[in-house]
Amino acid sequence: xxxxxxxxxxxxxxxxxxxxxxxxxxxxxxxxxxxxxxxxxxxxxxxxxxxxxxxxxxxxxxxxxxxxxxxxxxxxxxxxxxxxxxxxxxxxxxxxxxxxxxxxxxxxxxxxxxxxxxxxxxxxxxxxxxxxxxxxxxxxxxxxxxxxxxxxxxxxxxxxxxxxxxxxxxxxxxxxxxxxxxxxxxxxxxxxxxxxxxxxxxxxxxxxxxxxxxxxxxxxxxxxxxxxxxxxxxxxxxxxxxxxxxxxxxxxxxxxxxxxxxxxxxxxxxxxxxxxxxxxxx
Amino acid sequence: xxxxxxxxxxxxxxxxxxxxxxxxxxxxxxxxxxxxxxxxxxxxxxxxxxxxxxxxxxxxxxxxxxxxxxxxxxxxxxxxxxxxxxxxxxxxxxxxxxxxxxxxxxxxxxxxxxxxxxxxxxxxxxxxxxxxxxxxxxxxxxxxxxxxxxxxxxxxxxxxxxxxxxxxxxxxxxxxxxxxxxxxxxxxxxxxxxxxxxxxxxxxxxxxxxxxxxxxxxxxxxxxxxxxxxxxxxxxxxxxxxxxxxxxxxxxxxxxxxxxxxxxxxxxxxxxxxxxxxxxxxxxxxxxxxxxxxxxxxxxxxxxxxxxxxxxxxxxxxxxxxxxxxxxxxxxxxxxxxxxxxxxxxxxxxxxxxx
Amino acid sequence: xxxxxxxxxxxxxxxxxxxxxxxxxxxxxxxxxxxxxxxxxxxxxxxxxxxxxxxxxxxxxxxxxxxxxxxxxxxxxxxxxxxxxxxxxxxxxxxxxxxxxxxxxxxxxxxxxxxxxxxxxxxxxxxxxxxxxxxxxxxxxxxxxxxxxxxxxxxxxxxxxxxxxxxxxxxxxxxxxxxxxxxxxxxxxxxxxxxxxxxxxxxxxxxxxxxxxxxxxxxxxxxxxxxxxxxxx
Numbered sequence: 024x025x026x027x028x029x030x031x032x033x034x035x036x037x038x039x040x041x042x043x044x045x046x047x048x049x050x051x052x053x054x055x056x057x058x059x060x061x062x063x064x065x066x067x068x069x070x071x072x073x074x075x076x077x078x079x080x081x082x083x084x085x086x087x088x089x090x091x092x093x094x095x096x097x098x099x100x101x102x103x104x105x106x107x108x109x110x111x112x113x114x115x116x117x118x119x120x121x122x123x124x125x126x127x128x129x130x131x132x133x134x135x136x137x138x139x140x141x142x143x144x145x146x147x148x149x150x151x152x153x154x155x156x157x158x159x160x161x162x163x164x165x166x167x168x169x170x171x172x173x174x175x176x177x178x179x180x181x182x183x184x185x186x187x188x189x190x191x192x193x194x195x196x197x198x199x200x201x202x203x204x205x206x207x208x209x210x211x212x213x214x215x216x217x218x219x220x221x222x223x224x225x226x227x228x229x230x231x232x233x234x235x236x237x238x239x240x241x242x243x244x245x246x247x248x249x250x251x252x253x254x255x256x257x258x259x260x261x262x263x264x265x266x267x268x269x270x271x272x273x274x275x276x277x278x279x280x281x282x283x284x285x286x287x288x289x290x291x292x293x294x295x296x297x298x299x300x301x302x303x304x305x
Numbered sequence: 306x307x308x309x310x311x312x313x314x315x316x317x318x319x320x321x322x323x324x325x326x327x328x329x330x331x332x333x334x335x336x337x338x339x340x341x342x343x344x345x346x347x348x349x350x351x352x353x354x355x356x357x358x359x360x361x362x363x364x365x366x367x368x369x370x371x372x373x374x375x376x377x378x379x380x381x382x383x384x385x386x387x388x389x390x391x392x393x394x395x396x397x398x399x400x401x402x403x404x405x406x407x408x409x410x411x412x413x414x415x416x417x418x419x420x421x422x423x424x425x426x427x428x429x430x431x432x433x434x435x436x437x438x439x440x441x442x443x444x445x446x447x448x449x450x451x452x453x454x455x456x457x458x459x460x461x462x463x464x465x466x467x468x469x470x471x472x473x474x475x476x477x478x479x480x481x482x483x484x485x486x487x488x489x490x491x492x493x494x495x496x497x498x499x500x501x502x503x504x505x506x507x508x509x510x511x512x513x514x515x516x517x518x519x520x521x522x523x524x525x526x527x528x529x530x531x532x533x534x535x536x537x538x539x540x541x542x543x544x545x546x547x548x549x550x551x552x553x554x555x556x557x558x559x560x561x562x563x564x565x566x567x568x569x570x571x572x573x574x575x576x577x578x579x580x581x582x583x584x585x586x587x588x589x590x591x592x593x594x595x596x597x598x599x600x601x602x603x604x605x606x607x608x609x610x611x612x613x614x615x616x617x618x619x620x621x622x623x624x625x626x627x628x629x630x631x632x633x634x635x636x637x638x639x640x641x642x643x644x645x646x647x648x649x650x651x652x653x654x655x656x657x658x659x660x
Numbered sequence: 661x662x663x664x665x666x667x668x669x670x671x672x673x674x675x676x677x678x679x680x681x682x683x684x685x686x687x688x689x690x691x692x693x694x695x696x697x698x699x700x701x702x703x704x705x706x707x708x709x710x711x712x713x714x715x716x717x718x719x720x721x722x723x724x725x726x727x728x729x730x731x732x733x734x735x736x737x738x739x740x741x742x743x744x745x746x747x748x749x750x751x752x753x754x755x756x757x758x759x760x761x762x763x764x765x766x767x768x769x770x771x772x773x774x775x776x777x778x779x780x781x782x783x784x785x786x787x788x789x790x791x792x793x794x795x796x797x798x799x800x801x802x803x804x805x806x807x808x809x810x811x812x813x814x815x816x817x818x819x820x821x822x823x824x825x826x827x828x829x830x831x832x833x834x835x836x837x838x839x840x841x842x843x844x845x846x847x848x849x850x851x852x853x854x855x856x857x858x859x860x861x862x863x864x865x866x867x868x869x870x871x872x873x874x875x876x877x878x879x880x881x882x883x884x885x886x887x888x889x890x891x892x893x
Contacts (some may be wrong), residue, residue, distance in 0.1 A: 032703070043740065043755060047736035047740035133822070135844060136840060139840075237729055242731075248844065282728075296726075357786075383786075384786055392780070393783075393798055395804070408793070409788055
């Protein structure tokens with residue numbers, strides 16, 4: 024059979040992605056070398072000063088902070104998400120799908136609304152502080168909002184499901200007899216978990232970590248609503264360049280720098296994903 | 306009889322890999338013809354060229370005298386039964402069977418009638434409205450058969466159709482397939498790697514190896530007179546013994562003993578040959594006049610129910626396998642303990658010299 | 661917070677701007693679902709079947725949108741629209757949403773396609789269907805549960821999306837999540853909870869259907885698997 028019959032199916036979506044995804048990414052790259060002219064318009068150029076500025080002491084900490092917050096978010100998601108996925112996969116029985124569904128449902132409340140709910144809980148006159156004051160544990164309440172932990176908490180709450188689902192999927196793929204074999208060989212449950220279960224779910228953990236880390240680094244909602252100027256993340260910075268400061272070239276340069284920070288993760292993930300796809304296609 | 310299919314010097318390459326090399330075959334109308342060989346021998350590729358899924362790199366394919374090598378599958382008057390059945394899961398049994406007739410725009414009443422008839426033929430008339438995933442493996446196989454036969458093709462192609470069934474069902478389907486073929490009188494081209502199946506069902510068999518047809522003939526001929534060591538080894542179990550031609554109908558075995566064996570035309574003295582004897586032709590400690598006899602030691606004995614398989618070492622690393630029937634007078638288990646000396650023999654007519 | 665009273669829903673429906681936002685979001689999600697599902701399905705078929713030399717390149721092109729942070733996607737969409745002089749409106753939002761829905765659809769549909777093999781299509785051609793006939797009569801019906809699930813997933817993602825919409829929406833009507841953003845920043849309002857609940861109902865209905873549909877078609881793989889496949893990229 025002629026192989027090129029199927030190639031025609033690639034062309035419309037391929038052209039679409041090239042025109043509306045690949046080409047625009049190139050535009051971001053090009054504009055990052057541009058500047059703002061006297062009339063305030065963004066102009067393309069070959070000017071590296073945006074990058075010099077991105078790495079200057081005002082902005083560099085923001086970049087590092089973003090990566091730090093995202094890493095903390097990954098750690099928290101793993102700490103909370105892995106046990107949840109583990110217990111559902113091991114002990115959920117026939118309620119497994121119902122339990123997963125019950126977990127997924129809250130995540131379909133819009134992210135903004137969910138984050139906003141945290142504002143109501145954590146703000147200085149919020150529910151938690153009212154409760155603490157009423158109990159007499161503190162006089163004026165505790166500062167919770169505008170702290171790094173509020174932002175990281177918001178991110179964790181926002182992206183937890185992206186950790187639970189891949190970990191759950193990898194746990195479910197694992198056959199129970201493997202665990203039994205592990206118990207047979209290692210005996211104690213914890214050692215079985217350490218030597219058998221954990222290595223077998225490595226793929227799920229990696230996928231979950233990437234799926235949490237990438238959007239968390241670029242997030243600007245959590246820091247905007249739950250944080251303050253001291254907890255600004257690179258997403259807020261970028262968004263400001265486009266909507267407040269009106270310095271698109273600098274925003275583009277910050278975007279490129281952020282992508283550089285993420286590229287190791289992205290490439291690693293792409294490689295494993297395209298390997299899987301090749302395996303699936305054969 | 307006139308011919309249904311002729312392949313003339315057909316070759317097929319996939320890049321560097323030559324799947325089929327220079328195959329020429331003629332298949333008569335109404336014949337049950339098998340392509341037999343191990344996996345990777347090119348039998349399925351040959352079948353797929355007949356169906357139109359692969360275009361030969363070289364050579365011609367004639368279907369009832371017309372060249373078809375460039376005709377797409379949907380315009381060829383052949384139909385195929387796939388190994389995986391390839392039923393349409395979104396259609397019920399009747400709609401699966403009607404699929405081909407609908408494409409040919411046959412009138413509705415006619416379709417209904419013919420679908421009923423062909424489901425009758427495969428004894429599935431009561432499952433017409435069933436969903437395909439409610440069917441057992443054997444039933445799916447029948448639907449696939451009915452779906453192909455309903456179109457009354459010039460040739461029906463079957464690609465290991467019984468491969469996924471268990472042994473008992475397989476035997477039963479072999480008998481049924483053969484009956485159906487006689488009933489409809491359509492030419493069947495049957496691909497299989499199971500030599501027993503091919504021997505039981507076929508009018509003629511083409512044995513393939515490495516993309517080539519190594520022997521083509523009726524089952525008895527292929528079994529009794531294998532043309533090459535490969536055929537002898539692939540069809541049934543065969544004992545192959547190295548030897549050197551010594552003179553007229555005389556071969557000297559590696560053990561040094563000379564035995565009588567019918568030499569093929571043009572064998573020279575001193576030529577290296579292989580002697581092939583089927584296990585069931587070898588007798589142990591029980592001879593008739595004119596038999597070749599050898600001595601050996603029992604190396605292993607495997608009780609198989611119907612018979613006992615005895616492996617006899619001839620010394621020098623050579624060994625032969627003999628099959629002993631469990632008859633009223635012979636209970637093999639007390640006779641040949643491993644290590645026992647034994648005399649074995651066969652009729653010279655039952656051995657074959659392969660060059 | 662006494663936001664559970666029906667009063668806020670009434671307020672929501674009396675607010676014509678909010679109502680417009682709801683309809684805009686539904687419109688965006690519907691068009692995204694239709695176009696994105698068609699393009700994503702084509703891409704899945706092409707990627708699995710095409711032996712073209714650049715097919716692996718197309719595969720990378722498909723996977724990258726899944727790992728690029730949404731803010732990057734939003735900025736690049738904003739740049740291309742301003743570059744070609746397209747006025748921002750709900751239609752630029754639709755274009756951006758379609759671009760990012762293609763990959764999700766492809767991943768879901770491809771998983772099913774890879775498990776199907778080519779024999780049923782060959783059987784269809786063997787029985788007289790042309791090549792396109794075999795696609796229409798056998799391949800697409802076989803893929804249908806995955807296509808429908810992918811479409812509904814796309815609908816939910818588009819309806820719920822904030823970041824892409826935020827960067828690509830115009831002055832005329834704001835999609836619902838963008839409206840929520842403005843509302844939150846202007847100060848707390850119980851209407852936000854009403855909108856949130858309403859959005860959840862829409863999204864969950866879509867996802868619920870996506871989970872249910874493979875079962876209705878009598879497939880063995882569950883919807884959860886389809887969705888975890890989508891999340892797993």
